[in-house]
Amino acid sequence: MGTEQLVQRRRHAMGPAYSHFYREPLYIVRGEGVWLYDDDGRRYLDCYNNVPSVGHCRPEIVDALSRQAATLNTHTRYLHHAIVEYAEMLADTLPGDLSVCTLVCTGTEANDLAYRIARAVTGNEGAICTHGAYHGNSTLVSELSPGFARKRPKPDVVADVMPPDVYRGPYRSNDPDYIEKYVQLVDDAVDELADNGHKPAMMIIDSIYDAAGIHTPPPEYQQRAHQRVRAAGGLVVCDEVQSGLTRLGDHWWGFMDSGVVPDIVTMGKPMGAGHPLAVVVTTPEIAADFARESSYFNTFGGNPVSATVGKAVLDIVQRDDLLSNVRKSGDYLLAGLRRLGEKHALIGDVRGKGLFLAVDLVRDRETREPAAAEAAEIMERMRESGVLVALIGEKRNAIKFRPPLVFTTEHADIALNALDQALEEEQ
Amino acid sequence: MGTEQLVQRRRHAMGPAYSHFYREPLYIVRGEGVWLYDDDGRRYLDCYNNVPSVGHCRPEIVDALSRQAATLNTHTRYLHHAIVEYAEMLADTLPGDLSVCTLVCTGTEANDLAYRIARAVTGNEGAICTHGAYHGNSTLVSELSPGFARKRPKPDVVADVMPPDVYRGPYRSNDPDYIEKYVQLVDDAVDELADNGHKPAMMIIDSIYDAAGIHTPPPEYQQRAHQRVRAAGGLVVCDEVQSGLTRLGDHWWGFMDSGVVPDIVTMGKPMGAGHPLAVVVTTPEIAADFARESSYFNTFGGNPVSATVGKAVLDIVQRDDLLSNVRKSGDYLLAGLRRLGEKHALIGDVRGKGLFLAVDLVRDRETREPAAAEAAEIMERMRESGVLVALIGEKRNAIKFRPPLVFTTEHADIALNALDQALEEEQ
Numbered sequence: 001m002g003t004e005q006l007v008q009r010r011r012h013a014m015g016p017a018y019s020h021f022y023r024e025p026l027y028i029v030r031g032e033g034v035w036l037y038d039d040d041g042r043r044y045l046d047c048y049n050n051v052p053s054v055g056h057c058r059p060e061i062v063d064a065l066s067r068q069a070a071t072l073n074t075h076t077r078y079l080h081h082a083i084v085e086y087a088e089m090l091a092d093t094l095p096g097d098l099s100v101c102t103l104v105c106t107g108t109e110a111n112d113l114a115y116r117i118a119r120a121v122t123g124n125e126g127a128i129c130t131h132g133a134y135h136g137n138s139t140l141v142s143e144l145s146p147g148f149a150r151k152r153p154k155p156d157v158v159a160d161v162m163p164p165d166v167y168r169g170p171y172r173s174n175d176p177d178y179i180e181k182y183v184q185l186v187d188d189a190v191d192e193l194a195d196n197g198h199k200p201a202m203m204i205i206d207s208i209y210d211a212a213g214i215h216t217p218p219p220e221y222q223q224r225a226h227q228r229v230r231a232a233g234g235l236v237v238c239d240e241v242q243s244g245l246t247r248l249g250d251h252w253w254g255f256m257d258s259g260v261v262p263d264i265v266t267m268g269k270p271m272g273a274g275h276p277l278a279v280v281v282t283t284p285e286i287a288a289d290f291a292r293e294s295s296y297f298n299t300f301g302g303n304p305v306s307a308t309v310g311k312a313v314l315d316i317v318q319r320d321d322l323l324s325n326v327r328k329s330g331d332y333l334l335a336g337l338r339r340l341g342e343k344h345a346l347i348g349d350v351r352g353k354g355l356f357l358a359v360d361l362v363r364d365r366e367t368r369e370p371a372a373a374e375a376a377e378i379m380e381r382m383r384e385s386g387v388l389v390a391l392i393g394e395k396r397n398a399i400k401f402r403p404p405l406v407f408t409t410e411h412a413d414i415a416l417n418a419l420d421q422a423l424e425e426e427q
Numbered sequence: 428m429g430t431e432q433l434v435q436r437r438r439h440a441m442g443p444a445y446s447h448f449y450r451e452p453l454y455i456v457r458g459e460g461v462w463l464y465d466d467d468g469r470r471y472l473d474c475y476n477n478v479p480s481v482g483h484c485r486p487e488i489v490d491a492l493s494r495q496a497a498t499l500n501t502h503t504r505y506l507h508h509a510i511v512e513y514a515e516m517l518a519d520t521l522p523g524d525l526s527v528c529t530l531v532c533t534g535t536e537a538n539d540l541a542y543r544i545a546r547a548v549t550g551n552e553g554a555i556c557t558h559g560a561y562h563g564n565s566t567l568v569s570e571l572s573p574g575f576a577r578k579r580p581k582p583d584v585v586a587d588v589m590p591p592d593v594y595r596g597p598y599r600s601n602d603p604d605y606i607e608k609y610v611q612l613v614d615d616a617v618d619e620l621a622d623n624g625h626k627p628a629m630m631i632i633d634s635i636y637d638a639a640g641i642h643t644p645p646p647e648y649q650q651r652a653h654q655r656v657r658a659a660g661g662l663v664v665c666d667e668v669q670s671g672l673t674r675l676g677d678h679w680w681g682f683m684d685s686g687v688v689p690d691i692v693t694m695g696k697p698m699g700a701g702h703p704l705a706v707v708v709t710t711p712e713i714a715a716d717f718a719r720e721s722s723y724f725n726t727f728g729g730n731p732v733s734a735t736v737g738k739a740v741l742d743i744v745q746r747d748d749l750l751s752n753v754r755k756s757g758d759y760l761l762a763g764l765r766r767l768g769e770k771h772a773l774i775g776d777v778r779g780k781g782l783f784l785a786v787d788l789v790r791d792r793e794t795r796e797p798a799a800a801e802a803a804e805i806m807e808r809m810r811e812s813g814v815l816v817a818l819i820g821e822k823r824n825a826i827k828f829r830p831p832l833v834f835t836t837e838h839a840d841i842a843l844n845a846l847d848q849a850l851e852e853e854q
Contacts, residue, residue, distance in 0.1 A: 006506050013514035015527040015714035017723040020504050027506040031499045049501065051726060057497050066493035070484050072458045073701035074476065077447050079433050079454040087440035100442040105532040105703045106727055112565045119566075137725055138539045139546075140567045151721050269726055274500035276532045276703040276727035287442035294578050296444040298564055299478060299696055300533060300703035 003027045003039065021390070022383055031056025034404050034411050036388065045387045047403045047415050053245055053270030054316045055406045061273045064312035065305060073305045076103075076297065082307035089314050090281065093252040096261035097283035103302030103310075107241035107268025108136030110278040111144065111204065113296070114264045118202035118235045120293040121286050126198035128189045128229065130163040132212025132394060135204060135239055144204060147211035156196040159189035163209045164221050167349045167360065168368055183224040190232040200234030202264070207243035207254025213393035214351060214358035214400065216248075222258035235286070236260075241268035241278070242356070246317060246405060249327035249354030257353070270405070275309045276300070322405045330354040333401060333412040340416065344423040346371055355407055358392060359399040359419070370397035374426055381422035387415050430454045430466065448817070449810055458483030461831050461838055463815065472814045474830045474842050480672055480697030481743040482833045488700045491739035495732045502730055503530075509734035516741050517708065520679040523688035524710035530729030530737075534668035534695025535563030537705040538571065538631065540723070541691045545629035545662045547720040548713050553625035555616045555656065557590040559639025559821060562631060562666055571631060574638035583623040586616035590636045591648050594776045594787065595795055610651040617659040627661030629691070634670035634681025640820035641778060641785035641827065643675075649685035662713070663687075668695035668705070669783070673744060673832060676754035676781030684780070697832070702736045703727070749832045757781040760828060760839040767843065771850040773798055782834055785825040786846070797824035801853055808849035814842050 001009070006027060010018070020026075026044075030037040033055040036044045046056070054061060068082070076083065087101035104110050119125060127144055129135065134147040142149040146160050154160065162169055164182040171178035186203065193200055205225065209215040217225075226236045243254030244267050250257055253265065263286060268278035282290075290296075300306065316322070334350065337359055341347040348362030348371075361371035361378070375397045382389055382399075392400040401415065428436070433454060437445070447453075453471075457464040460482040463471045473483070481488060495509070503510065514528035531537050546552060554571055556562065561574040569576040573587050581587065589596055591609040598605035613630065620627055632652065636642040644652075653663045670681030671694050677684055680692065690713060695705035709717075717723075727733065743749070761777065764786055768774040775789030775798075788798040788805070802824045809816055809826075819827040828842065 001508050001511075003506060006508060006511060009511045009515070010506065012711075013511050013518065013526070013528060014503075014729075015529070015709075015711070016718040017529070017714065017721065018503055019722050019724070020506065025506050028501055029499060029507070031501065036499075036501070036505075051502070052500065056501075057499065059497075062493060062497045065496050066489060069492050069701070070486075070489045072456060072463075072484065073479065074455055074458065074463070074483075075478070076441075076445055078463075079430060079437065079447065079452050080456070081428050081433060084428075084433060084436045084440050088436065091440065099440070101440060102442070102444070106536065106725070108725075109533065109535070109565065112567075116566045137723065138536065138565060138567065139543045140539075140565065274496070274727075274730065274732065276733070282442075284439075284442070287444065291443035294444065295446050296564065297446070298533070298535075300701075302441075303701065305701065306703070 023380060034407050043386060045411060045414050047401050048388045048390045049404060050242065050247065050402050051269045052274055053405050054273050054313055055404050058273060058316065060316060061309060061312050065275065065309050068305045068308040073303050075299060076302050080304045082304045082311060083302040086307040086310045089311060090279065094265065094281060095256060098261065098265060098281050100282050100284055100287040102280045102296060103306065104278045104280065104298050105276040105300050107266065107278050108138045108141050109298070110241070110266035110268055110280045111135045111141050111239060112138060113280045114204070114237045114266050115202060117264060117282060117286065117290045118237065121289040122201045122233055122235060124199040124201040124233055125157045126159065126193040126200040127157060128159050128161060128186065128200055128203035130206065130209060130212065131160050132163065132209065133206060134211040157198050159192040161185040161189045163212055163215055164217050165212060165215045167351065179218055179220050182221055183228060186225050186228045190228065200229060200232050202235045202237045203229040204237040204239055206239050207257070208248060208353065208356055210242050211392065213360065213398050214356060216351065216353050217258065219258035222255065222260050226260050235263035237264040237266065238262040239266050241266060245270045246323040246326050247354050247356050249323065249330045252323065271313060272306060272309050273313050275306060277306045277310050317405070326354045326405055329407050329409055329412055330357070332409045333357060333415065336412060336416040340420055340423065346374060346423060346426060355401070355403055355405065357401040360393065361397050361399065370395035372397040375399060378422040378426060381425060382418045385418045385421060387418040450807060461834050470813060472838055472841050474828050475815045475817045476831060477669065477674065477829045478696045479701055480832050481700050481740055482831050485700060485743065487743060488736060488739050492702065492732060492736050495735035500730050500732045502726060503724065507731045509731045509738065510729045513734040513737045516738060517706065521692065521708060522683060524712070525688065525692055525708050527709050527711055527714040529707045529723060530733065531705045531707065531725050532703040532727050534693065534705050535565045535568050536725070537668070537693035537695055537707045538562045538568050538666060539565060540707045541631070541664045541693050542629060544691060544709060544713065544717045545664065548716040549628045549660055549662060551626040551628040551660055552584045553620040553627040554585050555613065555627055555630035556585065556587060557633065557636060557639065558587050559590065559636065560633060561638040584625050586619040588612040588616045590639055590642055591644050592639060592642045594778065606645055606647050609648055610655060613652050613655045617655070627656060627659050629662045629664045630656040631664040631666055633666050634684070635675060635780065635783055637669050638819065640787065640825050641783060643778065643780050644685065646685035649682065649687050653687050662690035664691040664693060665689040666693050668693060672697045673750040673753050674781050674783050676750065676757045679750065698740060699733060699736050700740050702733060704733045704737050744832070752835070753781045753832055756834050756836055756839055757784070759836040760784060760842065763839060763843040767847055767850065773801060773850060773853060782828070782830055782832065784828040785819060787820065787825040797822035799824040802826060805849040805853060808852060809845045812845045812848060814845035
């Protein structure tokens with residue numbers, strides 16, 4: 001099937017709600033490590049996909065998946081060792097009392113369950129989320145996702161706060177009180193909920209603000225925000241669907257950079273290296289409180305195959321010390337992007353952490369006017385030179401780098417060259 | 428790990444919200460066809476699990492899964508042929524204009540998306556669902572699941588109707604107007620929504636009412652209920668998560684037994700033979716209407732591995748003519764259960780269709796008082812004799828048979844003997 005025919009048949013069979021990347025969509029047929037191959041056999045360096053965390057089609061993952069699928073695939077109403085072993089392995093990577101795991105299939109299901117637990121445990125209904133955030137695609141979780149999923153007026157049980165964007169936000173790092181000013185917005189959100197007759201069940205926080213443009217929250221912000229939410233009676237939910245599994249390079253989970261311990265952690269995309277696997281982790285106390293309201297069953301969640309794949313992913317992350325790899329490759333890529341920033345006036349800011357970086361393109365470094373059309377052009381040009389990235393930020397003017405965790409400094413060089421060249425051509 | 432240690436570690440690692448089947452939980456380690464094996468090597472005939480539709484650990488499925496996982500696993504923002512081919516194959520099994528497929532991971536996600544589509548397309552907010560129904564485990568879909576998932580007061584956008592239960596419901600088959608009386612309840616639900624200021628966006632209908640005790644709706648009921656919902660401005664959503672994929676023995680999808688064509692069909696559990704795969708199918712017109720409000724993306728939904736596994740399942744269902752197998756084995760099992768009904772006074776009713784059958788146990792055939800404790804005892808005894816069934820119905824007094832679709836008449840004999848013996852011992 002050629003690309004053109006595929007596009008036609010796809011539109012017919014899957015409808016117009018599906019979108020695709022790039023002006024001319026990519027027809028990808030094979031993956032290996034950090035490489036994707038199209039139907040013409042052309043190779044692309046994958047600087048975008050976090051789901052294939054340990055590399056596309058990693059043989060150990062395929063092997064674990066195949067063996068368990070050939071042995072048994074049932075559900076949690078029978079006992080099985082794999083889910084228990086997986087939950088114990090996960091708990092070992094987490095601080096504090098975060099030790100009770102519920103396995104689900106998608107990050108959306110994880111964030112939905114986190115909200116349900118928070119409501120049951122606190123007796124409150126309200127939720128605080130951040131501008132630009134994306135926590136999932138279901139009807140309810142979309143409401144917590146002002147970024148691009150929420151399509152309807154904000155329900156009055158939800159309050160949005162501006163995350164600390166010190167580059168383009170209302171308070172910037174040259175303001176000595178900027179952290180407290182952003183924290184004050186959390187108090188305002190609590191007040192807004194109170195005006196609507198609600199108290200917060202939770203605040204859901206990304207450990208790095210992806211959809212808003214990749215902003216790393218200052219540790220003091222996280223610490224104080226947690227305090228304010230808890231003082232108002234809510235739990236703190238850290239969404240590690242994107243920032244987790246060593247992505248930020250210093251710890252297994254992004255929130256650990258801030259020295260905080262949330263009440264609930266949600267995990268998703270990279271956990272199954274492509275297999276639908278997501279997790280909610282909380283404390284024994286909260287789990288017991290929740291169980292008083294409700295039992296929980298998820299037909300596919302935590303089946304022996306999913307749990308076995310999850311274990312294989314954790315094994316590789318540990319054995320290959322991907323945390324060190326992310327730190328090394330991420331620092332190297334960040335330094336290289338900063339050097340490009342000195343060379344190209346279009347680069348207004350380079351930010352992020354580990355292998356989760358943004359290059360914010362601007363028409364003017366003073367006004368910081370987003371260079372959205374230019375960013376789109378550069379993304380297309382990088383594709384032409386065999387490097388896949390994406391756009392991020394409210395105006396989609398930042399180039400996003402979020403490659404598999406096995407990305408090396410050699411791969412970074414290829415990406416940096418492609419970006420350099422694309423920026424040259426833009427001038 | 429022994430069973431006792433596993434139970435302890437499971438409670439610690441997974442918390443108390445997880446439940447298990449049987450007084451002494453089963454530790455299952457291997458599956459093959461219709462057989463499950465525990466950690467002592469003991470074999471059990473699986474008369475319960477519908478998820479392993481084409482048989483536990485079916486080699487062709489394992490092969491398809493392994494090959495595709497070794498080749499590529501990405502997402503729908505790149506083109507891939509497998510999802511398109513799968514969607515086209517599915518559309519070929521469906522009547523009318525039901526041809527546009529959205530792939531998700533779980534039945535919950537499918538029913539959530541169906542509601543979202545219905546709201547977007549009709550402009551209405553209300554939902555009508557049936558007493559005893561279970562449509563999923565998320566916060567929102569739980570509200571549509573009065574069976575056992577809804578834990579909070581019913582929201583005023585939801586109205587529940589009694590499904591046609593002619594054995595223990597308010598109107599029974601000896602009432603010449605019973606169908607119209609049940610249909611009238613749909614009108615009442617529309618009125619209830621109107622009293623709350625809402626119009627129906629959808630009625631969600633099981634093509635066989637599982638959680639309420641396995642009741643097959645009369646075709647005239649389905650036809651008239653569809654008419655009433657549409658007259659009130661709502662769409663009809665048929666939940667085929669349980670009844671679909673030839674389960675009822677006469678058609679691919681249960682609603683086809685009634686000669687109706689819904690606006691949206693949701694599919695889940697058996698579609699991936701254990702792999703997390705679910706689908707929403709609708710018409711091109713509705714898909715186009717929905718796309719005007721919203722795009723849709725699901726990270727794992729419709730990835731090349733899931734789509735390839737889905738195709739392999741459809742291939743086997745077609746090639747092995749499982750529809751005929753279900754009809755033959757189902758009729759045979761039903762006849763055998765009816766014979767047991769003549770022999771054992773505890774059996775009040777035998778009902779269902781295809782390989783989806785219930786044996787309703789009663790203390791008294793006149794009063795139809797549910798024999799719940801006896802049913803629990805019989806389920807345990809059948810386990811002792813190596814046959815796995817479950818309990819269903821509001822009082823959990825009916826024995827539920829819902830085996831893999833590859834279940835044969837020889838397997839039915841084993842199940843019938845085990846039930847016969849368990850009933851003998853109960854007297």
